[in-house]
Amino acid sequence: MKNRITELFQHAKKPVLSVFYTAGFPNLNDTGTIATALEAAGADLIEIGIPFSDPVADGPTIQASNKQALDNGMTVELLLKQVAAIRNQVTLPIILMGYVNPVMQYGFERFFTDAANAGVDGLILPDLPLDEYETYRELTTALNLSISFLISPTTSEARIRKIDASSSGFIYAVSASSTTGAKAEFSAEQSEYFAKLKALELKNPFLIGFGVSNYKTYTQVCAHAAGAIVGSSFVKMLSQTKDFDADIKTFITSLTTPK
Amino acid sequence: MKYQVDERGYYGNFGGAYIPEMLYPNVEELRSQYLQIIAQPEFQTEFNELLRAYVGRPTPLYHATRLSEKYNAAIYLKREDLCHTGAHKINNTIGQIILAKRLGKQKIIAETGAGQHGVATATVCALMGMECIVYMGKLDMERQRPNVERMRILGAQVIAAVSGNMTLKDATNEAMRHWINHPTDTHYIIGSVVGPHPYPHMVALFQSVISEEIKKQLQQAIGQPNPDYVIACVGGGSNAAGAFYHYLNEVHVNLVGVEAAGKGVDSGESAATTALGKPGVLHGSKTLLMQTTDGQVIEPYSISAGLDYPGIGPLHSHLFETGRVQFLNATDEEAMQAGIELARTEGIIPAIESAHALAALSKLELTAEDVVVVNLSGRGDKDLETYIRWGKY
Numbered sequence: 178m179k180n181r182i183t184e185l186f187q188h189a190k191k192p193v194l195s196v197f198y199t200a201g202f203p204n205l206n207d208t209g210t211i212a213t214a215l216e217a218a219g220a221d222l223i224e225i226g227i228p229f230s231d232p233v234a235d236g237p238t239i240q241a242s243n244k245q246a247l248d249n250g251m252t253v254e255l256l257l258k259q260v261a262a263i264r265n266q267v268t269l270p271i272i273l274m275g276y277v278n279p280v281m282q283y284g285f286e287r288f289f290t291d292a293a294n295a296g297v298d299g300l301i302l303p304d305l306p307l308d309e310y311e312t313y314r315e316l317t318t319a320l321n322l323s324i325s326f327l328i329s330p331t332t333s334e335a336r337i338r339k340i341d342a343s344s345s346g347f348i349y350a351v352s353a354s355s356t357t358g359a360k361a362e363f364s365a366e367q368s369e370y371f372a373k374l375k376a377l378e379l380k381n382p383f384l385i386g387f388g389v390s391n392y393k394t395y396t397q398v399c400a401h402a403a404g405a406i407v408g409s410s411f412v413k414m415l416s417q418t419k420d421f422d423a424d425i426k427t428f429i430t431s432l433t434t435p436k
Numbered sequence: 437m438k439y440q441v442d443e444r445g446y447y448g449n450f451g452g453a454y455i456p457e458m459l460y461p462n463v464e465e466l467r468s469q470y471l472q473i474i475a476q477p478e479f480q481t482e483f484n485e486l487l488r489a490y491v492g493r494p495t496p497l498y499h500a501t502r503l504s505e506k507y508n509a510a511i512y513l514k515r516e517d518l519c520h521t522g523a524h525k526i527n528n529t530i531g532q533i534i535l536a537k538r539l540g541k542q543k544i545i546a547e548t549g550a551g552q553h554g555v556a557t558a559t560v561c562a563l564m565g566m567e568c569i570v571y572m573g574k575l576d577m578e579r580q581r582p583n584v585e586r587m588r589i590l591g592a593q594v595i596a597a598v599s600g601n602m603t604l605k606d607a608t609n610e611a612m613r614h615w616i617n618h619p620t621d622t623h624y625i626i627g628s629v630v631g632p633h634p635y636p637h638m639v640a641l642f643q644s645v646i647s648e649e650i651k652k653q654l655q656q657a658i659g660q661p662n663p664d665y666v667i668a669c670v671g672g673g674s675n676a677a678g679a680f681y682h683y684l685n686e687v688h689v690n691l692v693g694v695e696a697a698g699k700g701v702d703s704g705e706s707a708a709t710t711a712l713g714k715p716g717v718l719h720g721s722k723t724l725l726m727q728t729t730d731g732q733v734i735e736p737y738s739i740s741a742g743l744d745y746p747g748i749g750p751l752h753s754h755l756f757e758t759g760r761v762q763f764l765n766a767t768d769e770e771a772m773q774a775g776i777e778l779a780r781t782e783g784i785i786p787a788i789e790s791a792h793a794l795a796a797l798s799k800l801e802l803t804a805e806d807v808v809v810v811n812l813s814g815r816g817d818k819d820l821e822t823y824i825r826w827g828k829y
């Protein structure tokens with residue numbers, strides 16, 4: 178069987194929209210409801226965050242969602258059960274994204290295996306060192322899991338090429354040297370950076386995330402990348418909504434279409 | 437040497453650099469240059485001269501005769517409490533600020549628990565004319581108020597960390613986030629032997645002056661450089677790393693690390709990492725960590741803000757795992773009593789962190805022939821309010 182993420186990029190006729198949210202937030206069992214609503218609303222990729230007590234790469238919005246999810250009782254084990262249920266209802270590729278410690282405690286091999294069995298297609302583990310990942314590469318390849326690493330504007334070209342070689346599925350390009358958080362628009366300097374990335378002609382497609390929050394920022398990144406990742410502004414909306422289906426639909430539509 | 441960091445940044449099974457890519461260039465810049473910069477003669481001259489003329493080194497090794505009598509052993513106190521700013525923390529900040537200058541950085545950030553590292557950082561920033569931001573947990577700002585004002589007087593901006601338990605771990609999270617957002621002009625002065633490689637090794641190097649001096653001073657005092665015991669408290673582990681450093685390969689020297697047991701190791705309110713922790717990743721390194729089975733970090737507790745941290749440096753995890761260092765712990769109550777005891781027997785009011793090291797004296801089976809060095813990491817001025825609130829004196 179082909180990896181759903183690879184398939185998605187091979188056949189994409191428009192920019193790919195990947196949506197991030199924290200598992201178990203706002204309520205413990207919302208993880209699946211949100212996934213179903215995202216598929217109905219036209220998202221292309223579902224990125225589910227594994228909550229962690231000390232999310233150092235995240236700004237206030239996602240920090241708060243992590244804390245609430247943990248207070249709600251979310252665990253890696255429960256999340257994998259929820260994903261298995263989601264897999265029966267949605268066909269979109271599913272990615273789990275999380276800090277390395279909860280995965281290490283679950284056990285790397287066990288986590289990769291159980292995630293693949295639950296129907297996960299890809300992983301993003303931002304603080305997992307490249308050389309440590311190399312020791313698991315054989316296993317993740319056998320399990321047909323894609324692994325996306327991050328790059329930032331301060332990542333050297335030599336290192337980008339190394340990360341490209343280690344990644345599969347896509348590369349996660351962070352828009353700025355920053356923690357996660359919504360921005361109203363990107364600067365000319367950032368657009369230049371996006372263009373430069375495109376010119377590198379990497380093996381993997383790249384998605385741009387961190388700061389994407391509206392039609393303006395969405396089009397700015399899609400001009401250069403294979404698509405966009407939206408996180409903080411989506412999570413913020415989730416913390417306020419009373420109607421997932423309607424508000425998720427409105428959110429995705431307003432992000433991807435001009436007013 | 438088996439207790440030295442390897443080229444990948446590991447001490448045995450612990451260490452490494454588990455950082456998001458946004459931090460990689462900052463950390464890599466440091467990693468690729470720190471050894472070479474520190475080895476430069478000009479660096480060494482500036483570092484040693486500031487330690488001498490500004491910090492007041494060498495700090496005395498004081499033979500505490502009344503305390504010795506009480507515990508029936510020859511007890512020496514390494515007087516880091518007499519360092520400028522009142523604790524060993526400044527040995528490290530002097531080293532790192534010179535390094536930061538050589539890396540061309542203009543701004544400094546730091547985290548602080550007890551406020552000693554924050555004060556030591558604010559001090560060297562004033563000395564070098566560099567901008568300084570210190571993150572401090574909101575709870576710690578309340579319990580270490582004098583240090584907050586000292587930092588402000590020195591010109592530093594103190595920012596309250598309001599996430600989590602609002603203590604040292606959360607201040608460290610905020611400092612790392614700040615560094616992610618300011619990758620080029622800012623150097624992060626970590627205050628202990630924690631964080632991603634090369635921090636644990638670099639901070640240990642700067643603190644190693646402590647054991648370098650102890651060796652010389654003991655040679656003079658008793659005709660040989662090695663004691664039977666070296667005792668130090670362990671928060672992140674920087675004063676202990678400095679006090680142990682030159683003794684790691686002297687197998688006949690018993691090294692004792694003392695952690696904070698808080699209200700008791702099994703009370704659920706403790707910071708005794710070696711007793712309660714399992715290998716995990718926090719703040720960029722793999723080390724022993726107090727955490728749930730699901731890998732969430734447990735909020736530690738200690739009466740002492742400087743020991744209130746859920747992990748220890750990777751070097752100490754390795755020293756624990758290999759058995760090279762014996763780890764003990766002391767409760768709030770034991771530490772406070774040991775602090776008062778030192779005040780009454782020797783006329784020295786210790787920092788509550790250091791009082792934990794003193795509390796280990798009664799837990800060791802000492803004999804009259806034993807030579808014991810206790811690293812008195814800091815003075816108690818900052819802790820007066822805690823002593824007063826505890827009240828039993």
Ligand SMILES: Cc1ncc(COP(=O)(O)O)c(C=O)c1O
Nearest residue numbers: 552671672673674675742789814
């Ligand atoms: C006086 C004193 N001793 C010890 C510590 C603990 O730190 P470390 O274990 O890094 O020496 C602190 C921390 O603030 C301190 O102020």
